[in-house]
Amino acid sequence: RKEVEQDPGPFNVPEGATVAFNCTYSNSASQSFFWYRQDCRKEPKLLMSVYSSGNEDGRFTAQLNRASQYISLLIRDSKLSDSATYLCVVRATGRRALTFGSGTRLQVQP
Amino acid sequence: DAGVIQSPRHEVTEMGQEVTLRCKPISGHNSLFWYRQTMMRGLELLIYFNNNVPIDDSGMPEDRFSAKMPNASFSTLKIQPSEPRDSAVYFCASSPRRSGLISPSTDTQYFGPGTRLTVL
Numbered sequence: 001r002k003e004v005e006q007d008p009g010p011f012n013v014p015e016g017a018t019v020a021f022n023c024t025y026s027n028s029a030s031q032s033f034f035w036y037r038q039d040c041r042k043e044p045k046l047l048m049s050v051y052s053s054g055n056e057d058g059r060f061t062a063q064l065n066r067a068s069q070y071i072s073l074l075i076r077d078s079k080l081s082d083s084a085t086y087l088c089v090v091r092a093t094g095r096r097a098l099t100f101g102s103g104t105r106l107q108v109q110p
Numbered sequence: 111d112a113g114v115i116q117s118p119r120h121e122v123t124e125m126g127q128e129v130t131l132r133c134k135p136i137s138g139h140n141s142l143f144w145y146r147q148t149m150m151r152g153l154e155l156l157i158y159f160n161n162n163v164p165i166d167d168s169g170m171p172e173d174r175f176s177a178k179m180p181n182a183s184f185s186t187l188k189i190q191p192s193e194p195r196d197s198a199v200y201f202c203a204s205s206p207r208r209s210g211l212i213s214p215s216t217d218t219q220y221f222g223p224g225t226r227l228t229v230l
Contacts, residue, residue, distance in 0.1 A: 034217075095166075
């Protein structure tokens with residue numbers, strides 16, 4: 001079983017739609033959680049950290065459910081520029097390195 | 111502020127040749143990571159350094175791969191000899207975390223643009 005699992009998609013949604021991605025992680029000792037965004041043929045970039053209480057950044061909302069070991073990302077009012085692959089990332093206690101999911105591809109269509 | 115710098119951006123080489131990838135982390139960052147990304151396996155951690163010291167190299171595929179960090183501003187990943195299955199995008203990332211300080215902001219890794227390696 002992979003340490004971080006994501007639905008690869010693609011999610012094809014119209015502009016203005018709301019879309020949600022989920023991610024599950026297997027290591028209960030995971031301590032830090034992130035969503036990264038990767039555009040085609042580019043490097044991953046931090047989208048947002050995920051805090052226990054949930055957090056929002058503009059149109060983006062991230063939630064963490066430690067009991068069920070999953071993380072979610074909600075994108076409201078999708079823009080064409082949101083088209084990218086979204087990577088779920090976790091760091092386990094005692095480990096310095098991050099573990100990346102394989103990503104969920106989003107395609108926002110006009 | 112300069113981000114993580116990698117060179118070369120593209121490398122095409124023939125099987126058996128030595129390949130050296132270079133990385134300059136963000137100034138002041140004390141952790142450096144080398145990743146490899148392929149369609150089949152996604153983003154995999156190869157090795158990471160903390161304060162120039164290799165901490166975990168369990169992701170290095172085999173003895174053909176080696177990495178060094180001679181100082182805080184430079185790291186290399188070498189493949190010798192290279193094989194076609196090494197073809198991938200190699201990313202370097204750095205992180206500002208200081209020892210003992212744990213927070214999402216200091217856990218964040220900043221990636222370089224990557225080196226796209228093709229081994230023929």
